[in-house]
Each structure stands twice: as C-alpha cells, then as structure tokens.
Amino acid sequence: MLLSAKEIRRRMSLPFPDRLVVTPLLADHQLRDGEAGIDVRLGQDFIVAERAALDRIDPLNIPPQHLTGYLRRVRVPIGDAFVLHPRQFALGATLEYCRLPYDLAADVIGRSRWARVGLVIAMATFVQPGYAGCLTLELQNLGDLPLDLYPGLPIAQLVVYESMRAVRRRPSQFHCSIGPEFPDLVDRSDRLALESFQNEFTRLSAPWTQQADPPRGRRRGTRRTG
C-alpha cells in the first residue's frame, strides 16, 4: 500500500522501532499534503571512476585495493556544483539519512523535471525494509550537455510502501552508510560456490577436453597458464 504524505508524517512521529526517519528535512515542501512521497536532496559526496586505472571489472578476480585506485571520492561543498558530463556515470547519495521500519519499503525514483534533461537518478531503486543510511544514487547524464548538479537540489523522491507483514533481515553491507558506497560485487559465499562449481566442472570435463579446447568460463589466470 502506497503511503500518503499524511500517513508518512504519522509514521515519522511513532516511537522507535516503528518510526520512519528521513532527516534532515530542510523545508516544508519536501513533504507536501496531497502527494505520495518525500522529495530528497542531492548529497555532497560522489564517487567517480577513473577509466584509465583499471582495464575491466572482473568480480571474481579484482582485488579490493585495485578498486580504490579506480574509484575517486569527490566532496562538493554546498554552493558548488558537481559537473556530470554527457554519458558520464557517477555515484551520488541523498543528503537525507533514511531509516525504514521493518514493515515499510521504499522506492527512490527520479523527478520528471530532471528526467527531461536526460538525468537518470537511480537504477537499483528498491529500498529494503529495515534499511538505514543515505541512499546511493546511480547518476548518469543521457543528455547532450553537461549538467551542473548542486548538492542540496531536490532531485529525487522517495515513495514509501507498507508491506503486509514485517520483514526482518540482517543488515546489509551498506547499513548506516553516510555517502555513496561501492559494493563487494560478489560476496564470500557466492565466490566460494562459484569457485567450487568451476573446479567441479573442470574435473568432470577433463577426460573430454584433453584433446579439445579448454572449457569456457574459467578464470582468467587459469586461461593464461593453460
């Protein structure tokens, strides 16, 4: 069920742990009566990629320290602009810190006025129940001209849904983040499962591939040595 502004306001005044928190709300018009959703502002922190620093992102083989060379954090003071060039991709975050109770979920979506100049705000838009932190925005400029993005501009909106029953889950790796975060693309359990699958596949197919080409999908390091 989609929550109206009135209902959102009510949920914001409940005691913990049922309280919905979106803070700081700097102006009244971020939460207008008669609308369904809260306007959220662009934060000051950005992550931009330096393409020359990395040839590719191979989720199984990239050491974390390589990512820190590839990604550069930028902090833009209030009043200055972050320039997003055409076809450039950057990670941003909302200025507001959000905390959803376990029975609410949310979608962060772009505002149409920004969509009309080619700005994509977010691609992974769903916010899980129980999430706490600033929401990471995947910014991309699909237009033809550079865009000056000023921290503090209301560029997205948060639409809140009520779920049928409370959903409790372990805190994610982004829990309590206060800016954009770059993820561990593959977590440990997935990595182990994939590697054991690859080893098993290699072992089973070994008799059949002694004279044939090596199987596809093996790790880069293995391919080089083979």
Next chain:
Amino acid sequence: MAIDDKDRTFFKLKSLHQLVLSLRRHCSHSASSLLLWGIVDQSVRRLIRDVERLDASTVAGADLVRRLAERGDNLHLYLGFLEAGEANRIPNALVSPLHAIMQPLAPGSRVVVWCGWIPGNYSAEPKVGECLKRTVEDVFRRRTHHVARAVPDVLAVLSFPAAERDNVLLHSALGHELGHVLLVHNKDVDKYPGRTDLKLDEQALRAAAERIDAETGAISADAKVSGNIFSERMYRQVSAFAAKTLARWRDELFADAYSVYLLGPAPVLALYDLAGLPGPSPTHPPGYLRFLVMLECLRLSGFAREDDNELGWLAPKLAEIRKACDAPPGPSNPVFPIIEECVSQHTCRIADYVMGASRDASAAPYTYADWARCYAPTQLASGTRNCLVDRLLNYVIPDCNEAADGHALPASLASILNSGWALFYGHWDSFCKGLGAASLQGKHRARQRLFNLLLKGIESSDLSQRWGRGDAVKR
C-alpha cells in the same frame, strides 16, 4: 552584559565541529601521513615551502608535492588574503573549515593538525619545528636535518594514529589544546569575570614555595653544617622547580576545564581512555586532579552524578580516582605531593573561573545557552541526550530531536558527541548485537558505523542550522 571581542573569541571556538568535519574529509581521503591544514601564519607558510623543497628530491616527496599542489593554489590564495589582513574578502569557495576557528584567534594564532602518530602529539607545542621534523622524517623514511625552523609561538598541535582518523570522539582532545592557545593568547584576560579567582593560584604558588622552603630548609641547614655547598644551590633549584611546576599545572587544569566547557563530558572520558590516571610530572598534574577539575566543571554546568549515562559509567572510575588520592605519591620527587595538595585546594576555583566566565556570555552566537539547553538539569531525566542515544541505538543519525517530544532543534555538537560516548559506554553491546557483530572484526565495523552516524549527525545538524535556522519540518 555587554560582550566584547574577547568574549566572542571565547565562544566562537565552538565551531570546533567544522574542524572535525575537515579532519574526516582530509584524513580519510588522503594517503599521506602528513596533514597540514588551516595554517594562518607566514612563518608556517615558509615551513610549507621548506617541506615542498625537500619533497621534490625524493620519490615519496614528489607524490606529496603533487597532493599538496592539488589544493596548493587555493591554500596559498587563502593565506594571501589572511596575511594582507583581508579576511573578510575571502571568497566562499576558499573558506577553510578552520576559518571560523582561526579568525577570532588571529593575530598570531595557529593550529597545526596532522595525521600520523608521533611523540609529542596532543600538545600545545612550543617547538613545533622539532615535531614537524620528526614527522617529515617519518614520511620520507630518512633522516632530515634542514626541514623546519622553530616556530616561536605556541600552537595547538594534534595528531592522530592512522587507525583513529575517523574517531570523532577522540577529536575532543582538541578542546584541551585550544584551551592552551586561549590562555597563551589572552594573557591579559583580566577583563574576564572571575579572573581574580585564577590569580589565587599565585597565592597557592607562594604558599607552596613557603612550605617547600620549610620542609627542605632543615635538609639544607644540615647540609650547610656539613659544609656541602651544593645543597644550597639545590635548595634554590627546588623552589624554582616548584614554582614552575605549579604554573604549568595550572595551565593544564585550565585547558581541561575549557575542554569541558566546549564539549561536555566527552573530554573527561577521552582523557581516561588516552591517559588513564597518570602520575604527576613537571608538565602535567596527576590524573586524578585533572578529573576533579573536569567533574567540578560538569557539576557547575548542571550534571548530576548519578542520573546520567556518562557519569554513571564514570562512577566506578571515581572510586579509582579517590583511591589514587589516598595512595602515597608514586614519583620519587618529594616536591610533587606538596604541589598536589596546594593545587587540589584550588581546583574548584579554576572550574569556577572557566564556567563562571561562560555563564556571562549567553547572548553571543553559539552561546552557552545553546549548550545549556541540552544540558539543563531539567532535561537530564528524559532529556535531549537520551533522545539522541535512542536514535543511535536505532541506527539513526543524532542530528535533531523530535519537536513532538519538546526538545530543541537541532542538537549541538556537544550533545551529539556526548550521546556518542553515552552509547559507546552504556549501550555498546546492544548496538553491536543489532548489527550482528560477534567477532572482533564485526565490532570494528560497528565502531566505524557509529562514527559514521556521529559525523553525519554533526553535518546534518550544522546544515539544518545554516539552512533553516531551526525552522525544521513540523511533524
């Protein structure tokens, strides 16, 4: 009461939180172990040039030069405005986060902050050149002898171990160092109400000298009889030593009291964590005296000892402190016990001096009233800080209090930092448990998240104050 410029100086230092934010930005995003920031003096500017000249000759140095150059233009332009006495013409884009702190302290006030763990940290260091030299040696891993010339005036010097860069709670130590700077640059603070109380220390000093005379006189008389000329010299040295020590201890206690004025109980707990209960030395009073001064300041500003989270945690430590009071003096120097006794009689006067002065300036911006609003005794039971701790326990930034609960909006830096301490000591296990942190690594991550919440809370509160001037959304 009319507020003159010096009173404003006293209170504008509350923009300390901007320094905390700048530390966070520059420490976490820089690989360098050397951080020079907010330097507002020509001689220190020369120092930078020395460092830069040194840098160019080494590979590691070239990297540092590059990093300095990235923001060097702005820094030099900023310094240029300040040196020309045109601080009011500095463009917004150039304003350092330290500007608000440095401007009221000028002229002659400087703060050097760097990252990297060196001896001599956390001090108002008169020979900053020596400290810088060691740091630069550390950076370049080779001995350097021509790096830094000594800078004559006192500077607040603060350095952090790399692992503690994001520990906002540790930054409360800066309040103590700023107390030193304030004392040094305001030698004529007679205008402050309560200054006469501080002068009583000189009486204490005379009393101490007389007692030492009396107690060591017998020894020296015996020595004269035995014809030992050296003991007469020793007697004079002991008196001079006592006077000097007492003056230094007084300065330290003033700085402690001032840090409590700025940041509430946070420095008390930070001191305990950092220093424990160290014994007396020629430069620092014994730990328990410092605690007594700080606790007296807390009491004067409305803290009760039992009904408060932080002081509830501190209560067991008080027993330890009292035990230290009763214990025989550890160090071998027999002068220390006499000085201790003299100073302990005047600790409350020092606290009175600092807190009494602060009460008289409630009309200034960033005033004591802001602080007192969060710490008034009537607020303690269901007060602001408990509300902030409640927010932290639910992984929410402690930036403001709900209007529905009748609390002030938004919260001050002091209340945010202290709510962090309260959570750290009172509810840390539940906080970690909620995050599923069973292992040491998990607790480390939880700690990092707590710091993140505090930093975001400080930023958010600051932004709310500047943006809406308290006109937040009515819920």
